[in-house]
Amino acid sequence: MTTVPALDSPAHRLRAGRRLRLRAPGAGGRHRAGPLALATLVLVALASLFPLYWTLVAASTDSHRVISTPPPLLPGGNLFHNIGYVWHNAGARGMGVALLNSTLVAGTVALSTVAFSVLAGFAFAKLRFPGRGALLALVVATMAVPAQVSIVPLFILMKHLGLGNQLGALILPTLVTAFGVFFMRQYLTQALPTELLEAVRVDGANSLRVVWHVVVPVARPAMAVLGMLAFVQSWNDFLWPIIAMNGATNPTVQVALAGLGTGWSTDWSVITAGALVGTLPLLLVFTVFGRQIVGGITQGALKG
C-alpha cells in the first residue's frame, strides 16, 4: 500500500500533540478504560506481536520441527545456525550483502529526499515567484500518480541508462517525492518566521546561505521524521526492486526475501530466519524512534 500524502500542517499537529501530551494520560478520552476494553487491546497487541515472535521461534528451529503439530511455541537452539546460513547463502550473495545494499539504497534515498524536499519545501513555503501556486498544485497532483502504472517503461528506461540490475535503478526514481516536498512545505510554512528570513535577506545573505543557516536549523525535526519515513518506505518497497533487480547478483533485502520465498529453499526455518534478519533493522529503528515515526505518520495523514 502507498504511504500517505500530507494535507495538514505538521507544525500545527506537533503543537496539538504537545498540548495533548500535557493533558495525558487519557488525553481526549474522558473515560478510564474498562476491563473489557483493556482485554481487547491486550488481545490485539498480542495478535500484532505474535507473528513477529513466531518468526523468531520458527527461525530458531529446524526444517522438521518448524512444521510439526503442535507448532513450536518456544525458541529452539538453531537460531544462529539458521541466521548464519541465510547470512552467507540467501539471495545470490547472502543476506549480509543484501542488508548492506538495502541500507545503501534506503540511506541514499532518505538523504536526497530530505535535502531536495527542504529546498523545494522552503521555496514553496516562503519564497515568492511567478508560477508558485500552479507548481505547488502540480506537486500535489503528482501524488495521485500510482507507481505501479509506470513500471514497464521504467524498466526499459533503466536498461537504456545502463542501470539494469544496478542499485541506482532503485535510487533514481525516488530521489525526491511529492510527499516529501509537500510535507516540508507544510512544516516550514508554520515553523519558519518570515521576519527572520527578511532580516537575513537584508543582511545580504544569498539563498543557499539562508537555507543552510536559517531554514535547516528550523526544519531539523521535520527532516528527521521525513528521513525515517523515506527510509522505511524505500527499505520495504517490493514490486519495483524485484523487476529492476531481477536475476541480480547484487540484491536488496526484499529481493533476497522474494527469492527465499519462491523456491530457493524449502526449509521454513531458514526462510523465517531470512525474514527475521530482513526485518530486525527496521524493528530496531522503530523501537528507538517509534514515537517520532508515529508522530510523522499522523501529521502526514490527518485531514483529507
Place this chain on the structure above:
Amino acid sequence: MAPPTRTDRSDPAGPPPTTPQARRREPTGLRSRLHRWDHLVSPYLFVAPFFLVFAAFGLFPLLYTGWLSLHRVSLYNVDRADWVGLQNYSDLLFGPPSHFFWNALGNTVTLGVLSTVPQLLAALGLAHLLNYQLPVRGFFRTALLAPYATSVAAATLVFALIFSPEGGMANWLLGLVGAGPVRWEAGPWSSQIAVSVIVIWRWTGYNALIYLAAMQAIPRELYEAAAIDGAGRWQQFRNVTIPELRPTILFTVVVSSIGATQLFGEPYLFGGQSGHQGGADHQYETLGILMYDQGFHSSMLGRASAIAWIMFGLLLLVGLANTLIARRLRSAK
C-alpha cells in the same frame, strides 16, 4: 519542536566582507546585481530537482506506458515496438486472455473489500479504545505499529507458514476448536481470506493511530455537551466521534482503496513455494500480478502496459467515486 529563538541578524558563521550598512549604500554594485539574480532564480533552482525527477521517472513513464500499450513489445528486445492499435485492450477485455483479466479484476475487487473493510472498522474501534485512559499506552501504540515496520515480503513469508497445510499455526488453532483443517492456499475464498489477513495485520494499527490522532483533536466540549444531553458512550461514539472523523475516514478509505487496487506483494509471495504467483488456479491473482506475469514472465510488455493503464483508469474512478461520496456527505451534513 519550538521555532528558532535565534533572531540575531549578523550570522556568526558567515564572513561578510563589508558591514550591512556599507553594502546598502552601493545598490548598483556587482554584489547587488548578483543578489537580485539570486532572488529571481533560486526559487526555481530549489524546486527544479523535484520536477526533473518527476518528469523523468513519473510523467514520462506514465505517458510511455500509454504508448507501449498500443504496441507489441518483447521483454528481450525492448527497442522494437510494432503498432497494434487497441488490440492489447481488446484482447484483455474480450480476447483469449480476457478470462484471466476478468478473473484478476474480480479478485482485486474481492481482495480489496475483504482486506479494507474489516481493517478500517477494526482500526476505528481500536482507536476508540486507545483514546481511553490507559496504562502503558506507549506499549500499545508501538505494538500496534510493529507490523507496519515489517516488510510485505517478510510478513507474507511468515504468514505463508502460518497458513501452511502441513503444521501451520492457523490449522492447529482451528483444530483446537474442532474445525478444519483448511487447505488455505488452494481454495478461492480461503486463499483470499488468508491474503487479506496479511494486509489487515500489516495496516490495521497504522490506520488506528491515524484515527486516534484525529480523535484527540476533537474538542472535549463536544463530548461534555453530549454527556449532558444524556448520551452514553456508544451514542457519543456514533454522534460525536464518527461525524468529527469523517474527513480522516475518507482519507484512509482513499489511501486503502488505492493500495488495494495495486495489491501485489502479498499475492506474489503467498504460496510462492508452489511457483505460481497468484495461485495455481489464479485463485488470488490480482491485476498487479497479472501485469507482472504478462510483462515479465510472458514477455508481453505491450499487454502489461495496457493492464497498467486500465489500473490507472480504475484508480481515477476510485478517486472520483470518493470525491463524489465526500461531496454528498458534506452536503448531507
